[in-house]
Amino acid sequence: MDRGSGLNILYVDTLNTMHIPRTELHPAGSPFHGVILGAQAYLVGQIDLLITFGNRANFRLKVITFEVVDFLGSYHTIMGWPCYAKFMAIPNHTYLKLKMPGPNDVITVSSAFLHAFMCNHEHFELTTVVVNSSELPQLGESLAPAVLDYNKLTSSMAFRPLEEAKAVGIDPIDPTKMVWIGTQLLAK
Structure with a gap:
């Protein structure tokens, strides 16, 4: 859950793990900002995937468009506000819950605080490695017009x-x- 993302992001590693060929991608729009400070992130493409929340007795299905990116992330995907809007879902980050209306009752998706802590810790370590890497200054030089x-x-x-x-x-x-x-x- 990302309370601030205007995009639904799927990482290439996740796409590969799902055994989805790149031929399933359709062309992407414009690059986006905010992943690497001052630089543009270019998309590999977009893909529409059927997403399900709930259980057999109470579930919702929607097709969500994901922007596929080819850089490291500590998550499999990031579901942003476009996904929440389509499912009419409300995230509560304090309680690590996502709630949405279902056909029979409210659908609640929960997580454990330890799991969230481990994900945040992994994300912090990945970010630290990227920022401290020798490749970041070179990347900044190669993207000079956008910086x-x-x-x-x-x-x-x-x-x-x-x-x-x-x-x-x-x-x-x-x-x-x-x-x-x-x-x-x-x-x-």
Whole structure:
């Protein structure tokens, strides 16, 4: 469960463990940010998988689209808000429970605190290895166009588009209120 992810992520290792051939992937959209600070993460592709929550007496099935990524993760998959919305699920991170309506009763998915601690510890160790690796500086150099030098930015330049963008007014009364929309967005 990821309370902040706007993506459902499936790692290539998990895809391989499930014996799903890469021919089942369909082309992915744009890269995304937030995995490696300042760098873009590129997708291998997308895959639609049938996901089931519950038991034989009370279950729900939905097809969920996962973004398949080819980097190490300490989990098999990350289910984000798109999955929760489709299942109408509510995560409670304090009690490690995920609840959603089922056809006969509420479906509850639970975890143990020790299991969550071990996953977090493994994730911390993996993150530490990646950050301390000799490959990270080289990766940063190879992705230089996507990495911003935050020391050179002023407060008015803090958020700049990475591609050509068009200014669009959002408030007819105040013309200074603008949003920037990319002019090279992919059509879906």
